[in-house]
Amino acid sequence: MNSISLQYSHQPLRPKTVLNPNARRYFLSGNSVKSVLPTTTHAVVLKSSAAGRDHRRLSSSSVDMAASAVDDRIPHIASTIRVIPDFPKPGILFQDITTLLLDPKAFKDTIDLFVERYKDQKIDVVAGIEARGFIFGPPIALAIGAKFVPMRKPKKLPGEVISEEYSLEYGTDVMEMHVGAVQAGERALVVDDLIATGGTLCAAIRLLERVGVDVVECACVIELPELKGRDRLGEKPLFVLIN
Numbered sequence: 001m002n003s004i005s006l007q008y009s010h011q012p013l014r015p016k017t018v019l020n021p022n023a024r025r026y027f028l029s030g031n032s033v034k035s036v037l038p039t040t041t042h043a044v045v046l047k048s049s050a051a052g053r054d055h056r057r058l059s060s061s062s063v064d065m066a067a068s069a070v071d072d073r074i075p076h077i078a079s080t081i082r083v084i085p086d087f088p089k090p091g092i093l094f095q096d097i098t099t100l101l102l103d104p105k106a107f108k109d110t111i112d113l114f115v116e117r118y119k120d121q122k123i124d125v126v127a128g129i130e131a132r133g134f135i136f137g138p139p140i141a142l143a144i145g146a147k148f149v150p151m152r153k154p155k156k157l158p159g160e161v162i163s164e165e166y167s168l169e170y171g172t173d174v175m176e177m178h179v180g181a182v183q184a185g186e187r188a189l190v191v192d193d194l195i196a197t198g199g200t201l202c203a204a205i206r207l208l209e210r211v212g213v214d215v216v217e218c219a220c221v222i223e224l225p226e227l228k229g230r231d232r233l234g235e236k237p238l239f240v241l242i243n
């Protein structure tokens, strides 16, 4: 192990600037850099009060969120996420979940929080978004007895695919899924590490709904609320651990 990785693995705490409510934060959105003042800097877990009553349709409406409770596992998970300034471009404050993965308790607690929410929701499909949705999606799928379907960047999947183009701040990107991986009527959970503008999750939802899948909810470890990705999802429920 070289000295840099050793230092990071022992000190994965977020820089103080992220915890300062007046600090300006910078995010990567597509190919652009956005600079915003944060509205929320603390870690919360969002719990839907409707979840226990109706397993057919989860809800994380703002009303439900008002009933949110802080889970005592969340602050530790949040503390393991490293924030790297100026990556991959100057001015971007990159939320690095690889340091969360170095901490087995934080990683397990993260997966457990999702599993606790979805285990009785009759989810057939966990759709994970490349690349970091491939880290969190499969253990959730295994634990809740669902299949895992990768949503990939173009020209990576070998079989027949359906594609969905989506817009970035500058230009477009494409997401692909294997034909036959999901069936009409199946209930899906879309998993990624982070929602920023919401463009990526929207593309995944459209791709699944085009083939008749019922996207029950999207789940992310981190939300950057200032970028209003939740608004872009419209009525589609979004569950996050840290925002």
Ligand SMILES: O=P(O)(O)OC[C@H]1O[C@H](OP(=O)(O)OP(=O)(O)O)[C@H](O)[C@@H]1O
Residues within 6 Å of the ligand: 029, 030, 129, 130, 131, 132, 133, 192, 193, 194, 195, 196, 197, 198, 199, 200, 201, 229
């Ligand atoms: O809400 P959005 O504005 O669409 O951004 C969120 C997406 O950005 C990041 O992935 P990225 O595009 O960096 O790809 P990578 O995981 O392959 O590095 C992140 O993992 C999400 O998938």
Ligand SMILES: Nc1ncnc2[nH]cnc12
Residues within 6 Å of the ligand: 026, 027, 028, 029, 030, 093, 094, 095, 096, 194, 196
């Ligand atoms: N600030 C950020 N950190 C990590 N991944 C991102 N994807 C979009 N913005 C990001």
